[in-house]
Amino acid sequence: MTAAIEVRAVEKRFGNVGIIRDLNLSVAQGERHAIIGPNGAGKSTTFNLISGHIKPTSGEVRLNGDVISGLRPFEINRRGLSRSFQVTNVFARMSVWENVRCAVLWATGHRYAFWKNVDSLSEVRERTAQILDDIHLTHRRDVPAGLLTYAEQRELEIGITIAGGATVVMLDEPTAGMSHAETERAVSLIRRLTEGKTLVIVEHDMSVVFGLADRISVLVYGHIIASGTPEEIRRDPKVKEAYLGEEAH
Amino acid sequence: MNAKMTSTPTSKIVDTTVGDGLRFYGIWLAGIAVLIVLPLIFSSGGSLTSFSLIGIAIVFALSYNILLGQTGLLSFGHAVHYGLGGFAACHMMNAVVSHGWPIPLPFIPLFGGLGGLAFALVIGWVMTKRAGTVFSMISLGIAELVASSSLILRSVFGGESGISTDRTSLPKILGLSFGPQLQVYYLIAFWLVISAIAMYALTRTPLGRISNAVRDNPERVQFIGYDPHVVRYIAFCFAGFFAGVAGGLAAINFEIANAAYLGAIQSGLVLFSTFIGGVAFFFGPILGAILVTYLQLGLTSVTGVWQLYFGIIFIGIVMLSPGGIAGLIMMHRPLVRAGTLPTVIPSYLLAAVPTLALACGVILTIESIARTHSGQGSPINLFGVAFSPASPVTWASAAILVAGGFFVARLSWRRVGEAWDRATTIARDRGYLA
Numbered sequence: 178m179t180a181a182i183e184v185r186a187v188e189k190r191f192g193n194v195g196i197i198r199d200l201n202l203s204v205a206q207g208e209r210h211a212i213i214g215p216n217g218a219g220k221s222t223t224f225n226l227i228s229g230h231i232k233p234t235s236g237e238v239r240l241n242g243d244v245i246s247g248l249r250p251f252e253i254n255r256r257g258l259s260r261s262f263q264v265t266n267v268f269a270r271m272s273v274w275e276n277v278r279c280a281v282l283w284a285t286g287h288r289y290a291f292w293k294n295v296d297s298l299s300e301v302r303e304r305t306a307q308i309l310d311d312i313h314l315t316h317r318r319d320v321p322a323g324l325l326t327y328a329e330q331r332e333l334e335i336g337i338t339i340a341g342g343a344t345v346v347m348l349d350e351p352t353a354g355m356s357h358a359e360t361e362r363a364v365s366l367i368r369r370l371t372e373g374k375t376l377v378i379v380e381h382d383m384s385v386v387f388g389l390a391d392r393i394s395v396l397v398y399g400h401i402i403a404s405g406t407p408e409e410i411r412r413d414p415k416v417k418e419a420y421l422g423e424e425a426h
Numbered sequence: 427m428n429a430k431m432t433s434t435p436t437s438k439i440v441d442t443t444v445g446d447g448l449r450f451y452g453i454w455l456a457g458i459a460v461l462i463v464l465p466l467i468f469s470s471g472g473s474l475t476s477f478s479l480i481g482i483a484i485v486f487a488l489s490y491n492i493l494l495g496q497t498g499l500l501s502f503g504h505a506v507h508y509g510l511g512g513f514a515a516c517h518m519m520n521a522v523v524s525h526g527w528p529i530p531l532p533f534i535p536l537f538g539g540l541g542g543l544a545f546a547l548v549i550g551w552v553m554t555k556r557a558g559t560v561f562s563m564i565s566l567g568i569a570e571l572v573a574s575s576s577l578i579l580r581s582v583f584g585g586e587s588g589i590s591t592d593r594t595s596l597p598k599i600l601g602l603s604f605g606p607q608l609q610v611y612y613l614i615a616f617w618l619v620i621s622a623i624a625m626y627a628l629t630r631t632p633l634g635r636i637s638n639a640v641r642d643n644p645e646r647v648q649f650i651g652y653d654p655h656v657v658r659y660i661a662f663c664f665a666g667f668f669a670g671v672a673g674g675l676a677a678i679n680f681e682i683a684n685a686a687y688l689g690a691i692q693s694g695l696v697l698f699s700t701f702i703g704g705v706a707f708f709f710g711p712i713l714g715a716i717l718v719t720y721l722q723l724g725l726t727s728v729t730g731v732w733q734l735y736f737g738i739i740f741i742g743i744v745m746l747s748p749g750g751i752a753g754l755i756m757m758h759r760p761l762v763r764a765g766t767l768p769t770v771i772p773s774y775l776l777a778a779v780p781t782l783a784l785a786c787g788v789i790l791t792i793e794s795i796a797r798t799h800s801g802q803g804s805p806i807n808l809f810g811v812a813f814s815p816a817s818p819v820t821w822a823s824a825a826i827l828v829a830g831g832f833f834v835a836r837l838s839w840r841r842v843g844e845a846w847d848r849a850t851t852i853a854r855d856r857g858y859l860a
């Protein structure tokens with residue numbers, strides 16, 4: 178079976194600085210894959226490279242076997258890959274409802290339609306309501322997204338990401354800055370919403386990572402030094418030295 | 427538990443849409459009724475002319491807000507589409523007359539719209555590649571380009587004198603000649619209603635919603651499947667079309683189209699109207715267009731420096747109420763719902779007195795200076811009191827009004843602020859404010 182995501186020998190340089198060096202990563206269909214690594218290792222940059230936000234200097238990225246490196250973000254999104262952002266990236270002046278609904282529109286086939294009343298599209302309405310219910314924001318549906326609390330904005334960020342029904346979901350530090358209770362709630366939310374999908378997640382909380390992931394890749398200085406099951410990663414001496422050891426301090 | 431969680435919000439949604447629906451149609455019907463009866467109440471020729479101009483200005487401002495308020499594109503050259511629509515309409519009218527085509531006058535604004543649209547289709551793809559400053563600068567450049575071409579391409583734009591036409595020579599429909607201004611007014615009102623409904627409906631389509639998303643965050647839009655460039659382009663074309671309709675209406679009204687239609691002043695006026703009215707609400711540009719057109723018509727007859735007052739009003743709105751008049755009005759909605767509006771009204775009335783005094787002082791100052799310098803020295807008529815611009819009494823009154831008005835106004839507006847804080851706190855407690 179072809180991998181959901183296949184990154185082959187990707188390099189990314191900003192000016193003279195090589196941020197991503199010979200990156201190889203394979204995420205199987207339906208797998209929950211966590212990417213861990215110290216701050217500045219290039220995890221978000223990796224997300225940007227896969228989702229088309231930036232283009233690799235060299236190398237190639239495949240989605241379900243098709244080359245997607247070089248495509249634009251919306252083209253990649255239309256092929257079924259959706260990502261969230263580490264820094265909340267929502268539509269601040271629009272209501273929570275509008276935020277999610279906009280993320281539903283393309284996937285339900287309405288595209289740039291200017292001849293349909295958006296309020297009368299029942300599939301769109303039902304899906305939007307369902308997602309608001311899923312992310313526990315139904316009671317905040319009319320509030321402008323910019324006025325939500327931090328934790329609510331993070332949940333909305335997840336809602337927008339999954340709203341289009343993408344089969345490959347990438348979440349960049351979805352629980353960053355959340356309290357312990359909020360994190361727990363967010364993780365069970367993620368677990369439920371990505372059921373049957375491929376998930377790539379960047380996460381710092383090791384208990385979350387080891388509880389959620391089928392496989393883990395460790396990124397250090399723009400290079401994946403180890404990739405394997407949680408057990409393999411736990412035992413890997415390179416990882417212990419480079420990353421987990423550091424965490425233990 | 428789960429069933430309860432889903433059923434409660436759904437029933438609430440249904441309730442609000444039914445209530446909102448009734449009020450929604452009520453507002454539109456009331457607007458149409460006003461358009462129908464206005465000329466019956468104010469039937470003088472001057473009023474009819476003013477109403478006609480206001481109607482055209484509303485269509486134009488609404489079309490501009492498709493760009494500014496809906497899609498976040500600040501254009502400095504929107505009059506290009508208005509002007510080209512005007513020229514297209516004039517040429518069409520002349521062609522209809524000379525070829526004897528069976529097209530009556532009421533269809534002409536459609537050709538104006540097509541004129542505005544055609545230019546948007548051609549130029550828009552390049553223009554909307556980027557938003558922000560890049561778009562604004564290109565719009566300015568294109569506007570200059572078209573304005574200067576209009577003086578060079580004489581056969582199309584008629585040079586200095588423009589292209590004139592005769593609206594009464596077109597085939598009659600329902601026995602209407604469209605000679606009398608009243609008939610022209612109703613023609614404009616008809617197109618105003620059609621255009622306003624169409625532009626409102628546009629905001630309720632998938633494209634309209636995504637335009638808002640592109641305005642708020644063009645980067646994120648790309649990650650939900652949309653190309654912001656395409657969204658901006660389509661929005662730009664709609665704006666061009668309705669600006670062209672407005673230009674076509676102007677051509678019918680004046681029976682001429684000339685270079686002034688597509689010039690910088692016209693582009694500035696529509697930006698001004700839309701912004702003053704408020705870009706965040708659909709009805710904002712309507713209020714702005716009414717106010718600005720009314721001021722333009724009214725001020726020019728009482729003062730020689732009406733642009734100065736426009737400038738002051740514009741700066742005042744930008745600084746004190748960036749949401750425009752519509753923003754000011756809608757600020758009060760939570761208070762109305764929470765029933766705390768009456769608690770702030772007295773403080774408003776109290777603040778109105780010194781504010782008015784301040785305004786009178788400013789007007790006296792401006793007019794004294796302007797009239798003494800222009801050497802005409804005609805008396806300033808303020809609420810029936812005549813002030814001589816050269817008299818020290820006038821200067822003293824101006825100084826007292828400005829200084830005293832400013833001082834007392836500051837105090838009284840602070841009181842407004844306090845009353846406002848109390849009212850919003852209650853509204854928030856009652857759950858009408860996020």
Ligand SMILES: Nc1ncnc2c1ncn2[C@@H]1O[C@H](COP(=O)(O)OP(=O)(O)O)[C@@H](O)[C@H]1O
Pocket residue numbers: 191196214215216217218219220221222223
């Ligand atoms: N657009 C950019 N231009 C230059 N340097 C960048 C850019 N984006 C990221 N970087 C650099 O790349 C490195 C990796 O960043 P990032 O991918 O955000 O790390 P992580 O998400 O693992 O914390 C950092 O040193 C950052 O400064």
Ligand SMILES: [Mg+2]
Pocket residue numbers: 220221222263
């Ligand atoms: Mg990061």
